[in-house]
Amino acid sequence: MIITIASGKGGTGKTFVAVNLAVSLFSYEQSGEIQPLTFLDCDVEAPNAALFLQPKIYRKKNVEQYFPLIDFETCTGCGKCAQVCQYHAMAIINQKAFVFKDICHACGSCGLICPEQAIHDTPDKVGIVERGSVRGMEFANGMLDIGKLSPVPVIQELKKWMQGALQGEGTVIIDAPPGASCPVVESMRGADFVLLVTEPTPFGLHDLKAAVIIAKDELNLPVGVVINRDGIGDTGVKEYCQSNKIPILLKIPFDRKIAEIYSGGKILVEIIPEYKIEFQNLFIKIQRVMKRQQAFSNEEDSYS
Numbered sequence: 001m002i003i004t005i006a007s008g009k010g011g012t013g014k015t016f017v018a019v020n021l022a023v024s025l026f027s028y029e030q031s032g033e034i035q036p037l038t039f040l041d042c043d044v045e046a047p048n049a050a051l052f053l054q055p056k057i058y059r060k061k062n063v064e065q066y067f068p069l070i071d072f073e074t075c076t077g078c079g080k081c082a083q084v085c086q087y088h089a090m091a092i093i094n095q096k097a098f099v100f101k102d103i104c105h106a107c108g109s110c111g112l113i114c115p116e117q118a119i120h121d122t123p124d125k126v127g128i129v130e131r132g133s134v135r136g137m138e139f140a141n142g143m144l145d146i147g148k149l150s151p152v153p154v155i156q157e158l159k160k161w162m163q164g165a166l167q168g169e170g171t172v173i174i175d176a177p178p179g180a181s182c183p184v185v186e187s188m189r190g191a192d193f194v195l196l197v198t199e200p201t202p203f204g205l206h207d208l209k210a211a212v213i214i215a216k217d218e219l220n221l222p223v224g225v226v227i228n229r230d231g232i233g234d235t236g237v238k239e240y241c242q243s244n245k246i247p248i249l250l251k252i253p254f255d256r257k258i259a260e261i262y263s264g265g266k267i268l269v270e271i272i273p274e275y276k277i278e279f280q281n282l283f284i285k286i287q288r289v290m291k292r293q294q295a296f297s298n299e300e301d302s303y304s
């Protein structure tokens, strides 16, 4: 089962939930309840799960993206490459093709259409991926190089590298980037369940709604919510979840001790073991929601 943990808004405690769920599940696994566990930190612009989990890294590799390089000697300035580019990353200047590398999505269409074979792919390093293990679970993360714009190729490479775990029998926890754009979609794609971590404030609600649109409406995935810092703000998140039939699976109270544990780089369930049960129950609730959704889809199929 692949569980992507996302948030919409940054700073809601997404990594905190992902790490505590993973550590709680690993001890659950040791008691023979669940299959092997893998943790993927797909927040490649600011990967920080490793700060908490302290994995032993045993492999690293570069992530490269292929950008078009124009051979000005051969280019006739016909403009076909600029016409085919969906991202407006190619222009004709002084009768020669020019690539705006920062907005190029490296799709390769321009190279395919060029009648003069004047476009050649050149590799450019955009980041790295790392893999290792910790507490008996597999761990992998990615890092986007400074100055590179799109995290998507790094996330795709990370998922490709961990294909075995993603297609296997075990549980994979994916820590997604914050926001509601392409990197988040890439982190949710292929998941079985999306757990959205929010805080009970108007900002939290606003960004939760954006994340729900991606996960539930666009990708048609089952979702559940964790409310972190419960007790601050207002009741907007709870009312929204209730009226949209989105289950709230865990509420973590606003508590100075929890904040101190987190800011000290420690893992809550290891310091206050009662929370381990809470996170194990969270996993059980996720399984229940998935079963209910499956039963509902089967029922719908039988009527269609």
Ligand code: SF4
Residues within 6 Å of the ligand: 070, 074, 075, 076, 077, 078, 079, 080, 081, 082, 092, 096, 097, 113, 114, 115, 116, 117, 118, 119
């Ligand atoms: S399609 Fe090829 S020849 Fe035409 S402008 Fe682009 S690079 Fe030059």
Ligand code: SF4
Residues within 6 Å of the ligand: 068, 084, 085, 086, 087, 088, 089, 090, 099, 103, 104, 105, 106, 107, 108, 109, 110, 111
């Ligand atoms: S590779 Fe794709 S996105 Fe980049 S310039 Fe060519 S057509 Fe545009």
